[in-house]
Amino acid sequence: MKTYSIIISMLIVLITQSAAQSVKRSEYEGAKPKYVFCFIGDGMGFSQISLTERYLKATDRKEPKLNWSEFPYHGYYTTHATNRVITASAAGGTALATGEKTSVNSIGVDASKTKPLLNVSELSQQHGMKVGIVTSVSLDNATPASFYAHQTSRSKYYEISLDLSKSGFNYFAGGGFKRPEGNDKKDEKNIDRNMGGLGSDKKVKGGQPNSLDVAKQRGYSIINTYDGFHNLKKGDDKLIVSAPQLAHAKSIAYGIDQGRYNEYISLADLTQKGIEVLDNKKGFFMMVEGGKIDWSCHANDAATTIKEVLELEKAVEVAFDFYKKHPKETLIIVCADHETGGLSMGSTTSGMASDFTLLQHQNVSYNEFKKIIQAYKEEHKDNYKFEDVLQLITKHFGLGEANKNLAFTDYDLKRLKDAFISSMFSEVKQESHDDHYRALYGYRDPITVTTCHIFAEKAGIDWTTFAHSANDVPVSAIGVGEELFNGYFDNSDIGKNLMFLIKK
Ligand SMILES: [Zn+2]
Structure with a gap:
């Protein structure tokens, strides 16, 4: 009985202590x-x-x-x-x-x-x-x-x-x-x-x-x-x-x-x-x-x-x-x-696996990377090579490297190829892009967005919106x-x- 009442009084002390921590303005x-x-x-x-x-x-x-x-x-x-x-x-x-x-x-x-x-x-x-x-x-x-x-x-x-x-x-x-x-x-x-x-x-x-x-x-x-x-x-x-x-x-x-x-x-x-x-x-x-x-x-x-x-x-x-x-x-x-x-931590492609150390391999922001892609585009007018762009991605995100956790899967390469075509050859005004295009890239550079997405997924992260x-x-x-x-x-x-x- 005595132990029981000690426990009760300890609980009361604990409850009042935690209640005292949350103070309203009026108090x-x-x-x-x-x-x-x-x-x-x-x-x-x-x-x-x-x-x-x-x-x-x-x-x-x-x-x-x-x-x-x-x-x-x-x-x-x-x-x-x-x-x-x-x-x-x-x-x-x-x-x-x-x-x-x-x-x-x-x-x-x-x-x-x-x-x-x-x-x-x-x-x-x-x-x-x-x-x-x-x-x-x-x-x-x-x-x-x-x-x-x-x-x-x-x-x-x-x-x-x-x-x-x-x-x-x-x-x-x-x-x-x-x-x-x-x-x-x-x-x-x-x-x-x-x-x-x-x-x-x-x-x-x-x-x-x-x-x-x-x-x-x-x-x-x-x-x-x-x-x-x-x-x-x-x-x-x-x-x-x-x-x-x-x-x-x-x-x-x-x-x-x-x-x-x-x-x-x-x-x-x-x-x-x-x-x-x-x-x-x-x-x-x-x-x-x-x-x-x-x-x-x-x-x-x-x-x-x-x-x-x-x-x-x-x-x-x-x-x-x-x-x-x-x-x-x-x-x-x-x-x-x-x-x-x-x-969110957790993504549909990586399931419940995660490796946040991979994020160390990125050495520029999406914004600088977008500029790098733009510069490539200007330098190589009408002679764009998918392999060149993959090299830039490897240089700035480590993706595709020997490190097997950053290696490209066939699915990654397919998405990057689509993004490459959209970034390099699509001169269509953004407003006219269809819903699928907007869901994939928002109003952003397709290669940059897709690279950030694939990179995040390798680490075990995902995003649900551009907003x-x-x-x-x-x-x-x-x-x-x-x-x-x-x-x-x-x-x-x-x-x-x-x-x-x-x-x-
Ligand atoms: Zn905002």
Whole structure:
């Protein structure tokens, strides 16, 4: 009887302990964090995290867990928009930034697109804190924009870039701008090809002032050189930092491709500098987005995705080092806006076998590989050889090598041959491709997509979509207010929790 009651009381202690861990906002009695870091892995669901950890384990990293997996509190949440179950970065980012759900494509406005919504960055500024917005994609992209802009559509890049300097926030850092010179629909197609630099050189279009000039008039300094960035120091304020060498769509190059850039500035570098310039006695709020996890997942490129998650981890490490110096004043959360790609460990062709070490053989992103295929196409006009392309695939993915786990099967070769014909000889406009073609390749280069798919399957991975999924996503937290991020909730609760803590 005595043993029985001891067990019961132990159980009660255990139950109350675990219940105490999950704290609602109405029950929170803790302090207000002075330093708040909100890391967002765009498109980073459970699978992107667990695949990266499986990869780290398979390749013998000393600590195979991602640093945020060791945080004390973890939750997960739904991500739907008001008008669609499968959300995207604008509605997802707005929910995280404002605590309010909205419709797809809306940036910082309500679902009817009529009412601006206060976001956590503005609230932090009202409370005297400094604000930093950091991303690996263009600064006017949907996720960062959700933290400073109020626009009816994420495509209003020019208006968003004007909102950026209107915010008066202290530190913007990341890629460049897509349309600082104003709106012109005809330019839309060229955005992705417009490599490097902050934006177009055109100063004025249709009488609109260049939004970078507007930013300067509003007191911002624009820094887009390697030395200029590294020379920034404590006390520097109203900064717009754009990495000196940009990749497609004004983004920072993929982690896997960084060796190809001699002036590479990483997300971790931008985060470190953010701490330097933002640190002050009233504290700061900093949002840091790993924006290209989403992009590599759209491309169904598993190895590049892993490297992007690791780039985000390095940035989190910088914040974690800061946390260790200010544990009683700092909150770090690592979360996501949605999952991309419907990534899973396990594939129809590999069954229950897997070997994630194979992913080490890929040495360029899908995007660089696509360029390599394009260059081959230009050099060998009308004299394309399937064998040449197979050699390029072997060189950059290790596929087809003596390593029997990467050898081509007849089925692989058939798919690659079909893709080769589509990539090399099909001049048909994408829109006219049939459903089968779109299911196979999306709107992407057939050889590149098929190579990424075959490569992933060899490792034991598969993708269900070239778009986003409605899968729930995780959040991890450490520091002041961490207990609010424990349990199962909605993406808007992330924003509500952050705003609640800032208001305390
Ligand atoms: Zn996306």
